[in-house]
Amino acid sequence: xxxxxxxxxxxxxxxxxxxxxxxxxxxxxxxxxxxxxxxxxxxxxxxxxxxxxxxxxxxxxxxxxxxxxxxxxxxxxxxxxxxxxxxxxxxxxxxxxxxxxxxxxxxxxxxxxxxxxxxxxxxxxxxxxxxxxxxxxxxxxxxxxxxxxxxxxxxxxxxxxxxxxxxxxxxxxxxxxxxxxxxxxxxxxxxxxxxxxxxxxxxxxxxxxxxxxxx
Amino acid sequence: xxxxxxxxxxxxxxxxxxxxxxxxxxxxxxxxxxxxxxxxxxxxxxxxxxxxxxxxxxxxxxxxxxxxxxxxxxxxxxxxxxxxxxxxxxxxxxxxxxxxxxxxxxxxxxxxxxxxxxxxxxxxxxxxxxxxxxxxxxxxxxxxxxxxxxxxxxxxxxxxxxxxxxxxxxxxxxxxxxxxxxxxxxxxxxxxxxxxxxxxxxxxxxxxxxxxxxxxxxxxxx
Numbered sequence: 054x055x056x057x058x059x060x061x062x063x064x065x066x067x068x069x070x071x072x073x074x075x076x077x078x079x080x081x082x083x084x085x086x087x088x089x090x091x092x093x094x095x096x097x098x099x100x101x102x103x104x105x106x107x108x109x110x111x112x113x114x115x116x117x118x119x120x121x122x123x124x125x126x127x128x129x130x131x132x133x134x135x136x137x138x139x140x141x142x143x144x145x146x147x148x149x150x151x152x153x154x155x156x157x158x159x160x161x162x163x164x165x166x167x168x169x170x171x172x173x174x175x176x177x178x179x180x181x182x183x184x185x186x187x188x189x190x191x192x193x194x195x196x197x198x199x200x201x202x203x204x205x206x207x208x209x210x211x212x213x214x215x216x217x218x219x220x221x222x223x224x225x226x227x228x229x230x231x232x233x234x235x236x237x238x239x240x241x242x243x244x245x246x247x248x249x250x251x252x253x254x255x256x257x258x259x260x261x262x263x264x265x266x267x268x
Numbered sequence: 269x270x271x272x273x274x275x276x277x278x279x280x281x282x283x284x285x286x287x288x289x290x291x292x293x294x295x296x297x298x299x300x301x302x303x304x305x306x307x308x309x310x311x312x313x314x315x316x317x318x319x320x321x322x323x324x325x326x327x328x329x330x331x332x333x334x335x336x337x338x339x340x341x342x343x344x345x346x347x348x349x350x351x352x353x354x355x356x357x358x359x360x361x362x363x364x365x366x367x368x369x370x371x372x373x374x375x376x377x378x379x380x381x382x383x384x385x386x387x388x389x390x391x392x393x394x395x396x397x398x399x400x401x402x403x404x405x406x407x408x409x410x411x412x413x414x415x416x417x418x419x420x421x422x423x424x425x426x427x428x429x430x431x432x433x434x435x436x437x438x439x440x441x442x443x444x445x446x447x448x449x450x451x452x453x454x455x456x457x458x459x460x461x462x463x464x465x466x467x468x469x470x471x472x473x474x475x476x477x478x479x480x481x482x483x484x485x486x487x488x489x490x
Contacts, residue, residue: 115470117431119442120463127455131271205334212336216435223339236346244335244343251334 057233063242069225070246076211076221079143081204084150091155093184096162106155113152119213121145126217142214150207157199161192198265202258205251212247222246277452278461281444288444289465295358295440296427296473299365303426304419306366307373311411312403314374315381325374332371338432340364345436361433361440369426376418380411413488420477424470431466441465 091109094102113121125148126141165188173187215224226243230236314325332340344367345360355363384407392402412419434443445462449455 112467115428115467116463117428117442117466119431120459120466123445123459124456124463127449127459131456209334209336212338213432215338216432223336223342226339226342230346235350236342237348237350240339240343240347244331244339247335247339248331252330255330255334 057229057235059238062229062233062235062239065229066222066225066239066242066246069220069222070250072219072221073208073211073223073247074250076142076146076214076219077204077208080146080150080207080211083143083147084154084207087147087151088154088158091151092158092162093181095155095159096184097180110152110156113149114156118145118149118210119216121149122213122217138214138217138219141217142211142219146207146210146214149210150203153203153206154200157203158192158196161195161199162188164195165191195265198258198261201254201261205254205258208251208254209247273457274454275457275461277454278448278457281448284444284448285441285462285465288439288441289469291439292427292430292441293469293473295362295365295430295433295438296423298362299369299426299430300423302362302366303369303373306370307377308408310370310374311377311381312408314378329371329374332368333375337364337368337429338435340368341432341436357433357436357438360436361430361438365426365430365433368429369422372422372425373419376415376422377411379418380413380415381407383414384410409485409488413485416481416485417478420474420481423477424474427473428466428470 091106095106097103122141122145125145126136126138129136129141129144169187169191170183173183178186211221212223214221215227218224220228222243226239230239233239310325310328313321317325341361341364344364345355345357348355348360388406388410389402392406397405430440431442433440434446437443441462445458449458452458
């Protein structure tokens with residue numbers, strides 16, 4: 054049997070944390086793109102589009118993320134797509150993130166004064182031009198703090214990818230525990246690493262919010 | 269050759285579904301009751317207690333809110349036995365859910381307390397009520413009424429997050445799904461049905477709690 058020193062545990066966990074970070078980054082990018090596309094529909098004048106996005110949000114916020122992971126993991130193969138845990142995790146976390154981001158961003162868009170819509174319409178702008186050139190740049194300022202806050206939730210959510218067998222931080226902890234029988238130390242270290250990843254984001258979100266309130 | 273969805277294969281497991289749903293709701297109910305009670309104590313301390321107690325609560329809230337629930341649960345179930353605290357899977361699940369919910373609920377209740385106008389406290393003080401009575405009779409009901417929708421949301425989130433307790437072999441709704449799909453190899457159909465059950469439970473729980481809230485806290489919001 055291989056002996057693990059404390060440093061070996063820390064080293065292995067830190068290496069695994071890279072995958073947690075990468076998964077978070079990809080899910081945020083995917084969720085951001087998806088969220089933006091949904092946002093265009095969510096604040097549009099088309100009632101059917103608005104209702105469809107509302108339903109999407111209801112479904113993803115009203116069911117466990119674990120079930121969403123399983124459905125992608127076991128559902129995509131039925132459509133003939135070869136699914137690795139990595140693909141299933143990135144796809145389902147992106148879908149999940151987009152459902153939250155669109156709601157956060159809708160609030161920001163709606164707090165841009167209505168006169169901005171009227172004024173840009175009077176300049177002859179169409180809907181997409183209004184959003185891109187007038188509304189979104191103003192909403193962006195408001196959107197930064199809550200978006201950073203949501204990142205904390207997203208980083209924590211990546212831990213569920215361990216359940217479908219993707220070797221990020223939590224899965225690595227399980228593997229190390231099975232090899233060394235030191236669950237107390239390992240899970241405490243894992244919690245610390247997650248804390249080190251998430252707390253700066255929490256603090257940044259709080260700081261940005263305070264700055265925005267003062268501005 | 270296409271794949272034919274077959275939901276009929278699930279019909280024989282209806283009683284298992286119901287048992288799993290009962291376990292999920294039971295875990296949520298216990299965690300919610302304990303978590304709300306603890307968070308009221310925590311929020312009261314955080315908004316008026318001793319400095320060291322306030323710091324302790326702030327540290328607890330930050331620690332829990334910045335780590336994943338599944339890691340907290342693994343720590344409770346696999347880690348605590350090293351300290352001599354050996355819990356059954358069910359007890360570990362409830363403890364982890366309570367620890368998690370309490371941290372979020374403390375922040376919510378504290379916001380509610382801070383939103384109660386100072387004049388309410390001063391008026392009660394002028395009537396000669398003791399600080400304990402002022403908190404219990406004047407501040408707390410208004411504070412809870414202020415933030416009741418947020419508390420309901422947090423309880424629903426706790427129920428949805430409880431899906432991971434299946435990982436320490438608690439026989440909840442998700443564990444039932446794992447079991448069934450290992451027998452009939454209909455993973456997609458099984459998880460789809462279970463997902464719908466979670467959705468229905470979430471909607472019903474939200475409605476039920478909203479109705480209870482209207483009864484208990486009617487007209488008290490500050």
